[in-house]
Amino acid sequence: MTRAFNFNAGPAAIPLEVLKQAQEQFVDYKGAGMSIMEMSHRSALYEQVNNEAQSLLRELFGIPDNYHVLLLQGGASTQFAMLPLNLIRPGGAGAYVMTGAWADKALKEAKLVGDTVIAASTEADKFMRMPDMSEIVVPDNASYLHLTSNETIGGTQFTEFPNTGNVPLIADMSSDILSRPIDVSNFGVIYAGAQKNLGPSGVTVVIIRDDLAKDSPKTIPSMFRYDTHVKTNSLYNTPPSFSVYMVSLVLQWIKAKGGVAQMEQYNRDKTKLIYDAIDQSGGFYLGCAQPQSRSLMNITFRIHSEELEKQFIKESEQEGFIGLKGHRDVGGLRASTYNAVPLESCQALAQFMADFQKRNG
Structure with a gap:
């Protein structure tokens, strides 16, 4: 499976x-x-x-x-x-x-x-x-x-x-x-x-x-x-x-899993992977929320071109990623990294983001 x-x-x-x-x-x-x-x-x-x-x-x-x-x-x-x-x-x-x-x-x-x-x-x-x-x-x-x-x-x-x-x-x-x-x-x-x-x-x-x-x-x-x-x-x-x-x-x-304190550390480890992919992209990816208010549960970001965003969603779905399209009211991209989202999923997304940037940057 x-x-x-x-x-x-x-x-x-x-x-x-x-x-x-x-x-x-x-x-x-x-x-x-x-x-x-x-x-x-x-x-x-x-x-x-x-x-x-x-x-x-x-x-x-x-x-x-x-x-x-x-x-x-x-x-x-x-x-x-x-x-x-x-x-x-x-x-x-x-x-x-x-x-x-x-x-x-x-x-x-x-x-x-x-x-x-x-x-x-x-x-x-x-x-x-x-x-x-x-x-x-x-x-x-x-x-x-x-x-x-x-x-x-x-x-x-x-x-x-x-x-x-x-x-x-x-x-x-x-x-x-x-x-x-x-x-x-x-x-x-x-x-x-x-x-x-x-x-x-x-x-x-x-x-x-x-x-x-x-x-x-x-x-x-x-x-x-x-x-x-x-x-x-x-x-x-x-x-x-x-x-x-x-x-x-x-x-x-x-x-x-060790309780809520352990969940927090796990969530920080997961989201850091994706926020780093955004922040280290040289402006290819743009974080939406101001850094001091960034969520550990919902990571929102954009690409400078809406056409590239559509391509990102299409290609990510082909690779098995689900739910990365931003909310219909604001558009863009969003990764929700709740407690049950595995670290491996965030590692895979960070890698996909890096690969997508190499091909389209």
């Missing part, structure tokens, strides 16, 4: 070891005579999977005891609405750091719910950098400050996070969760769609501090209330059981 060099932005690569384990257990999960997809979510076997996924995430990410781990549906896009529905208080506003397309989508949903304010923006720099901490101004009436830790389209990533004092800090970490250690206690809520670093699409992780989860307004539907899912251990309705099972396997894989 020949595996593709998978640089898709999401759904994205899943560790081969995890896929093989899931394959072995697909028809008969632990002697149950059925797949995990076929069994009741109220069964003891599935409850074990649900609890193990939460427990592993707590262990790997260092989640304090005064936080709940929820495994929900609807992707990060549903959290764009759930957050303001639950957390914007009377007289308050949701404050947003504008860093690109995903931050903008979160803001647009919040505007449908309540008052909002932009606490900082890098639009003047075409979202090719993250703001300095000094640029972020949290208004007095802020119910929370929301940011996107990694922008997949622009290829930018926060290297540090603001101190918001008593104002809860909310982070969409869909594209870089578990790629590096962070101090969870600095955040009120962290949420992430699974389909980039945690497993397949279908499940969304929400890490929420107790005090923010317990007082969901009684005026919003049950499914959109955080306290609903806290009280039912994420089993209020039928969960995406197979996706949760896959997340549990990916978390086991991360633990076996």
Whole structure:
């Protein structure tokens, strides 16, 4: 079997070891005579999977005891609405750091719910950098400050996070969760769609501090209330059981690899190969994000000619590279190097880039 060099932005690569384990257990999960997809979510076997996924995430990410781990549906896009529905208080506003397309989508949903304010923006720099901490101004009436830790389209990533004092800090970490250690206690809520670093699409992780989860307004539907899912251990309705099972396997894989700190070093080693290929190309390849904001998850770059970019994509696909075309909104080229992307794939891409430059430079 020949595996593709998978640089898709999401759904994205899943560790081969995890896929093989899931394959072995697909028809008969632990002697149950059925797949995990076929069994009741109220069964003891599935409850074990649900609890193990939460427990592993707590262990790997260092989640304090005064936080709940929820495994929900609807992707990060549903959290764009759930957050303001639950957390914007009377007289308050949701404050947003504008860093690109995903931050903008979160803001647009919040505007449908309540008052909002932009606490900082890098639009003047075409979202090719993250703001300095000094640029972020949290208004007095802020119910929370929301940011996107990694922008997949622009290829930018926060290297540090603001101190918001008593104002809860909310982070969409869909594209870089578990790629590096962070101090969870600095955040009120962290949420992430699974389909980039945690497993397949279908499940969304929400890490929420107790005090923010317990007082969901009684005026919003049950499914959109955080306290609903806290009280039912994420089993209020039928969960995406197979996706949760896959997340549990990916978390086991991360633990076996040495945990999140080891993942960060692995990611730095991988992305350095590609960033070096860009920086040492003498201007043939041009990095998009400003160097101080470069992402460890999404590497965006251009070639001076759009025709050469099209040729690059065509030839790379012929060589087994998948997902190197930039996002449709910005064009160019993009390599997504999430946790599960092997070092060998990045070595192969760096070599292909060098060869392509020799032939077309």
